[in-house]
Amino acid sequence: MATSAALERAPRKPMSAQLKAGLLITSVIVLLGLLAPWISPHPWDTISIKTRFLPPSTTYWLGTDDFGRDVFSRLLMGTRLSLAMGISATLISLAIGVPIGLAAGYFRGRTDELLMRSADVLMAVPPIMLGLLVLAVTPPAIWKTAVAVGLVYVPPIARVTRSVTLSIVTEDFVQAARARAEGPAWILFREILPNAWPALIVEASLRVTYAILLGSALSFLGLGAQPPSSDWGLMIAEARAFIDTAPWIALSPGIAMCLLVVGINLIGDGARERLDPRLKTRTAKG
């Protein structure tokens, strides 16, 4: 059962405008981030007193900051941090949340009860506070922020995986595997998981944007990336003091983040419509 039932059901149809736009925006940003060290017009971290607070111009496309550093170059380098934050945190949530959700949905009973009640407890605290709690105990560093954000989003991933698992468990091929006396590990990871992927990937792509936003908020509060890093959240935090005189320093990373999040959301929504026919008809109606 390597190919998924949901994918087979989706015929090859043209991509929606939404999906196309999302893919375009996101791939341009990812590309810019990947190529950042080679295409940056200026070094991102060289301090120069003479060029402080220059407004956007042909030399400095988005102006310079309080240390005279080129905002556009910093923005490009920051793209990598935001993408790394979103992807690594989501991978952490998936790595922990998916097995938990599979186990809860497959074994049911006490295992399910115990795992899902624990998830309830974690979800009883707003995500940012959970992140703050985890980060309060160690000196800040960006990888710790990524781990914290990843941990915060384990319960929702586990819940989605569980509900997908519950609907797959009843299918014939799972019964067949049981009849063949396959072990639970085989059934969970070779039979159920491949069929759960489409739903999980959509969920994960939306989680990436949550992770980017939460990570930047933690950096903004000083519990993530540390200076002189060009993390977007940190850039905005540092530019706050100059909002009157040099608004471009704060506005650039904010708009960049907006584009990235909208791009990923468009992909997620577009992919969801493609993969979930029930939802598609509903949105077609409304």
Added chain:
Amino acid sequence: MARYILRRLLSVALVLVAVSILVFAVTSILPANVAYLILGQFADPAQVKVLEAKLGLNDPIWQQYLRWAWAIVQGNLGESMLMNRPIAPLLFEAISRSLVLASVSFVLIAVIGIGLGVAAALRHGRPLDHGVSVGTYLGIAVPEFFWAIVVILIFASWLGWLPSSGYEPLATGFWIWLQHLIAPTITLVFAHLAHVSRLTRSSMIEVLQSPYVTAARAKGLPERIVVMRHALRNALLPTITVLALDFGRLMGGIVVIETVFAYPGLGRLIVFSIQNRDLPTLQASILVVAAIYAIANLLADLAYAWLNPRIRYDRSIA
């Protein structure tokens, strides 16, 4: 209904006990030694030993937890390590300010969000609908702290209508108090509007196409009554659940917003206690947030059950 409420209250209590264990466990693995924190980095080791014994830091961790939890049950939240003041009054002052901010924003989010959602559903597919969609999409695509800065830029720097940050007690005057409340409220409302309006829109569109709405129209009822009385009541059911979740998100959003606007509420207290390693204050604050969150969810469940009698009370708990 009474049994249902009782069971939900019990589960809220259980969740809070679990959260308290979580909070205590996480803050207990803090590498910093509390005794050194109080006495300073270069304290006399002998003094540190005495203080450790006095604070009971050498007891097993579960004993420390039980002592802490028992004190909280008795209403003693402990003392702030940094400010040498009992936490309770500090915390309640902060909460009361945060709750003002959160509830004003919450009411506005509910009213504007539902209003925009209904308006978009009624003009489904027309420019107003698309405008609302794009606007709310932007609202969630950008972190709150960025909107906060945009609001400061527009209303404080360019227009000069509002103070850029700070807080004035109500006693100084209603206008000054209100002025300091407006900017953070605008930010919170804009950042949290999307979920409510999008959900109201889609469920309203679905309900408007259902047979009973057609029947009501066929009876010759005025459109206003069909929309307000018949359609809206059912369309709001999913919105109510999301509103409760949004209240939780608001409590989270407040952490950032209060920091940006230097608004001395719960969120700032939490950030302050983290920055200064004030553990007792942090523990108590997070516990209180969890309690507020749990109560908001409980109220949402009750409102849902009240509006929709079809719900099986005994099953909804599982």
